[in-house]
Amino acid sequence: MNCNKGKHSMLDTITFDSGKKGPIFLVLGGVHGNEKCGTHAIGRAIMELRSGIFSLTSGKVVFVPICNPEAYRLNQRYYEVNLNRVVKKHEMASLYEQIIANELTGIIDTCDIMLDLHSYSSGVKPFLFVEYGTPEELAFAKAMRIENWVTGWNALYHDKKELWEGDTCTYAFDKGKLALLIECGQHDDPAAAQVGYRSIRLALAHFGLTGAFAADDEPPAPQVCKLHSVHVKRASGKLVKPWQHLDTVKKGTPVAQYDDGETLSSPVDGIIVMPVANAKVGEEWIFFGVPEAA
Secondary structure (H helix, E strand, C coil): CEEEEEECCCCEEEEEECCCCCCEEEEECCCCCCCCHHHHHHHHHHHHHHHCCCCCCCCEEEEECCCCHHHHHHCCCCCCCCHHHECCCCCCCCCHHHHHHHHHHHHHHCCCEEEEEEEECCCCCCEEECCCCCHHHHHHHHHCCCCEEEECHHHHHCCCCCCCCECHHHHHHHCCCEEEEEEEEECCCHHHHHHHHHHHHHHHHHCCCCCCCCCCCCCCCCEEEEEEEEEECCCCEEECCCCCCCCEECCCCEEEEECCCCEEECCCCEEEECCCCCCCCCCEEEEEEEEECC
16 A cells, blocks of 8 residues: 655645555545644544554545645634635635635545545534435445434525635535535544544445444434524624524524624524634624424
């Protein structure tokens, strides 16, 4: 098995090649600079591949441990703009993340399958996004053995061009790739890195790049939340309580208060999704979802 370290103009890649026919599997970490779990999970996988703790039996795996180096260095979500809202080819790239996106899309173009590892601020339960409902995507998601799924991202964002131009998974799927994004847990929880590492190992085994990976549990029945709406913070304000991801909420329940007196209430009987207590003005503050049958 060959190991090669590649240097693009801004992003480092580490590639392991079994020398045998098989898929090219891409793993991303650090798309957001304050989300370290993917980088740590990738680091462990690289160390174990180099030391022979496990090895590839087919195909090739490409790791990008830190997709947003400057934001990672500063330990902040992004440097100029949210990278995972601008993942596309930019003909006139001027912002840091636009330049990164041009390089990152080139790397995605070369893979067959992609796993993107993230973390979030307001809860501990890992969850993943499913979007297209293809048999291959659903099988990939089930192989991750993560109970909580979120869907409806594309439908929510397709007409919100002021917020979204593209993300890693949408770009990958548009290019005919299979992709999955996992939120491994809370930013600072050491368990999130373990979820990320486990997801890498389960995915490599699922697609036949390694032998079986012994998981310590049975695949859970998915609990699916469909996104209903997103509220962008328009001015200074705060959440009315420390909401956690997947908290249930009744329609009309106050969830946030603006300093000018306006109250934000839940538009549905449903679920709080990814609330961000410290969101900046103009950023997504809180999502609302509803349960959906798997």
